[in-house]
Amino acid sequence: MTKTDDQYYISKVVAGDTKAFAVLVDRYKDLVFTLALRMLKNREEAEEVAQDTFIKVFKSLNKFKGDSKFSTWIYRIIYNSCLDVLKKYKQEYPAVGLNEFTERQIATLDNAFDALVEKEQRQAIDDCLDRLPKEDSFLLILYYFEEQSLEDISKIVGLTANNVKVKLFRGRKKLASLLKEKLEPEIIEHYERERK
Structure with missing residues (x-):
């Protein structure tokens, strides 16, 4: 799916062909629901927000100018919709202690993070992401799992690319702290030895 291909269907919808919107919904429904579920941690709320997102x-749609990718525009809408729900419920986030990590240790844990590909280890990562504040978790998911660029993420969350970079760094520190608690010490030591 390309920007041009999306633009074709967007143009058809704006011109009055409402059936063309079904193609866009079909393309992005999984992405929208997954991101909503990641942020809200509640299936029913995520479904509701996903539906509301497509209504928005x-x-x-006539306001979409094509300055960014259509997916980036949708990410921004779903992100803001989820923030609205979170603000409405004023959910408390668990405090995550920031240990003093050096950049080398964070890079080591990033490498360990990249190497965790098996299902059980992925579940450990998901559990740790769930314990992070929603915004940190969302940014890490966009960057590492959805492979969005810093520029695209900055458009989604309405921050500068440098602010996103700082927030990603802080989010990785928090995630590293949680992973260090969760992962077996031998795994951490193995990757630390490899980095020396």
Whole structure:
């Protein structure tokens, strides 16, 4: 799916062909629901926010100028919708202690993070991501799992690329702290030995 391909269907919808919107919904429904579920941690709320997102997208499709990718525009809408829900419920986030990590230790843990590919280890990562504040978790997911660029993420969350970079660094520190608690010490030591 390309920007041009998306633009074709967007143009058809704006011109009055509402059936063309089904193609866009079909393309992005999994992405929208997954991101909502990641942020809200509640299936029913995520479904509701995903539906509301597509209603917002449909109603404001004529405002999409194509300055960024359509997926980036949708990410921004789902992100803001989830923030609205979170603000409404004023959910408390668990405090995550920031240990003093050196950049080398964070890089080591990043390498350990990249190497965790098996299902059980992925579950450990998901558990740790769930314990992070929603915004930190969302940024890490966009960057590492959705492979969004810093520029795209900055458009989604309405921050400068440098602010996103700082928030990603802090999020990785928090995640590293949680992973260090969760992962077996031998795994950490193995990767630390490899880095020396």
